[in-house]
Amino acid sequence: MSESAIELENVSLTFPRRKSLVKLVLGLFQKQENEFTALDRINLVIKQGEIIGVIGTNGCGKSTLLRIISGIYPPDQGHCKVNGNISLLAGLGTGFSGHQTGRENAILYGSILGYSEEKIVTKLPEIISFSELEEFIDEPIRTYSAGMKARLGLAVASAIQPEILLIDEVLGVGDPTFKEKSTNRIMEMVQEAGTVVIVSHSFGMLSKICDRIVLMEKGKIIQEGDPSKVIQTYYNRAKKINKEVVE
Amino acid sequence: MWAPISNVKALFGNIFLVRNLVRREVRGKYRNTILGYAWTVIEPTLLSVVYWFLFIMLAGNPDENYAVWVLIGVIVWTCFGKSLMSSVTSLSGNTRMIHLVFFPRIIFPATAVLANIVIAIMSSLVIIPIIIAYGFPFEIHLILIPTSILISGFMGMGLGIMFAPLNCIQKDVEHLFRFIVRAGFFVSPIMWTYEMALERGVYGDLVLWNPMVVPITMARHGLVGKWPDMPVDSIIYSICMAILFWIIGSIIFHKYEREAVKHL
Numbered sequence: 172m173s174e175s176a177i178e179l180e181n182v183s184l185t186f187p188r189r190k191s192l193v194k195l196v197l198g199l200f201q202k203q204e205n206e207f208t209a210l211d212r213i214n215l216v217i218k219q220g221e222i223i224g225v226i227g228t229n230g231c232g233k234s235t236l237l238r239i240i241s242g243i244y245p246p247d248q249g250h251c252k253v254n255g256n257i258s259l260l261a262g263l264g265t266g267f268s269g270h271q272t273g274r275e276n277a278i279l280y281g282s283i284l285g286y287s288e289e290k291i292v293t294k295l296p297e298i299i300s301f302s303e304l305e306e307f308i309d310e311p312i313r314t315y316s317a318g319m320k321a322r323l324g325l326a327v328a329s330a331i332q333p334e335i336l337l338i339d340e341v342l343g344v345g346d347p348t349f350k351e352k353s354t355n356r357i358m359e360m361v362q363e364a365g366t367v368v369i370v371s372h373s374f375g376m377l378s379k380i381c382d383r384i385v386l387m388e389k390g391k392i393i394q395e396g397d398p399s400k401v402i403q404t405y406y407n408r409a410k411k412i413n414k415e416v417v418e
Numbered sequence: 419m420w421a422p423i424s425n426v427k428a429l430f431g432n433i434f435l436v437r438n439l440v441r442r443e444v445r446g447k448y449r450n451t452i453l454g455y456a457w458t459v460i461e462p463t464l465l466s467v468v469y470w471f472l473f474i475m476l477a478g479n480p481d482e483n484y485a486v487w488v489l490i491g492v493i494v495w496t497c498f499g500k501s502l503m504s505s506v507t508s509l510s511g512n513t514r515m516i517h518l519v520f521f522p523r524i525i526f527p528a529t530a531v532l533a534n535i536v537i538a539i540m541s542s543l544v545i546i547p548i549i550i551a552y553g554f555p556f557e558i559h560l561i562l563i564p565t566s567i568l569i570s571g572f573m574g575m576g577l578g579i580m581f582a583p584l585n586c587i588q589k590d591v592e593h594l595f596r597f598i599v600r601a602g603f604f605v606s607p608i609m610w611t612y613e614m615a616l617e618r619g620v621y622g623d624l625v626l627w628n629p630m631v632v633p634i635t636m637a638r639h640g641l642v643g644k645w646p647d648m649p650v651d652s653i654i655y656s657i658c659m660a661i662l663f664w665i666i667g668s669i670i671f672h673k674y675e676r677e678a679v680k681h682l
Contacts (some may be wrong), residue, residue, distance in 0.1 A: 186680055186681075187587075187680060187681055189681065238517070241520060242520050243516070243517065243518075243519075243520050243679075244676075244679075244680060245676050259518065260518070261518050262518045264515065265514050265515055265518050265519070266442075266515050266519075268442040268445070268446050270445055270446045270449035271441075271442065271444075271445055275441075278438060279438045279439070279441075279442055282434050282435040282438045282439075283435065283438075283439075283515070283519055283521075284519060285519070285521065287434065288434045301585075311449075396450075404506070412500075
């Protein structure tokens with residue numbers, strides 16, 4: 172199994188900047204920056220079975236990287252090759268409909284995530300028991316608290332075992348007891364999935380489970396390699412930037 | 419594969435998802451209301467009462483079935499207008515979902531339009547008491563009513579998805595279309611009928627250029643128990659327009675949606 176699971180070759184992605192009418196007219200006379208570079212010539216090969224962490228300050232392109240891998244955005248330049256089925260764990264519960272019951276929403280959310288009908292029907296009892304929402308499952312979801320919704324979302328999203336798992340900052344949802352349970356569940360998924368890419372700010376957890384960490388800054392990969400070393404670099408650079416700001 | 423066909427395939431390939439999304443739209447709309455689904459009937463009925471009053475004030479004594487004609491016009495036109503608007507906003511209005519999951523994006527406009535069609539067909543149940551009250555024949559021709567709803571929804575979707583990618587870039591498109599739906603209300607036979615236009619001579623031919631004249635008139639003719647009593651070529655023209663909109667819309671949507679969602 173030395174085959175690579177994800178190959179990013181020279182991947183660039185720019186986002187257009189939104190402009191007002193005034194700016195559009197001004198643009199005729201003066202030079203303006205039209206684009207924002209979210210990813211700048213990214214090269215990254217992830218082998219099958221590897222667990223990779225991605226760190227960096229807010230807005231450095233971590234989530235965009237996951238979206239490229241999951242096929243939400245096509246790259247402007249370069250190639251992104253993926254071997255295996257992917258699941259992106261992010262924004263749990265997107266698409267929930269407040270007027271429908273928990274059960275209906277579990278089915279709805281499952282279908283949004285791409286489950287087949289049989290699969291969701293067979294997994295439903297497991298989903299309900301994991302979410303610990305048995306007594307509320309036939310209530311409309313608008314009566315749920317935010318934590319309850321997140322629990323249901325995680326229960327559904329974690330019911331599949333993808334070959335490649337992408338996680339975007341969803342560790343630990345719900346109250347403290349459920350938080351532990353949800354973290355454990357994600358860890359279980361991480362163990363079961365062949366390949367994992369995790370975007371997170373919990374460095375302690377990352378250094379424990381990751382084989383490699385990638386540090387990003389302004390859409391570029393600054394460093395990749397041994398977790399503790401890369402995290403050290405992150406802190407060093409953050410200090411340097413802070414100093415510059417202070418001075 | 420050719421976009422107009424691959425889009426249809428994508429819908430059938432994700433039929434479970436489509437069903438769930440349509441259910442969400444339809445359920446979501448009338449929950450939390452005492453009258454629930456009855457609103458699908460109440461809304462067009464109240465509207466046609468208002469237009470009926472308006473018409474009496476403006477034109478005096480109308481045809482005795484005038485209120486019924488307006489009601490049918492309102493139902494079919496609302497299906498078209500809402501399908502058009504929800505297709506135009508299908509990408510820009512689903513930003514959060516687009517950023518998180520990947521399935522063929524034609525599903526967004528398609529489910530919104532299917533939900534509108536379902537709601538319009540529920541609205542059209544209002545014709546049952548009307549048939550009884552006015553003594554219209556209860557015949558096979560009634561099938562023209564759901565057919566015309568389907569055509570108008572389909573036409574709205576085709577036209578709408580042509581502009582859905584553009585609306586991600588500039589929301590002005592949405593406002594323009596809101597105006598078009600409002601203006602279209604008056605140039606389509608909702609407050610008037612095809613027969614009224616015929617009485618005005620040249621207008622009878624002129625209005626047939628509007629592809630929505632055929633579906634609305636078809637539904638009205640279905641109610642009185644006859645097949646559409648209009649020139650055959652204008653019926654063919656109208657259906658061809660709906661198909662043409664779908665073809666052009668599909669191609670544009672397919673080509674530009676991936677680039678357009680970057681603007682969201």
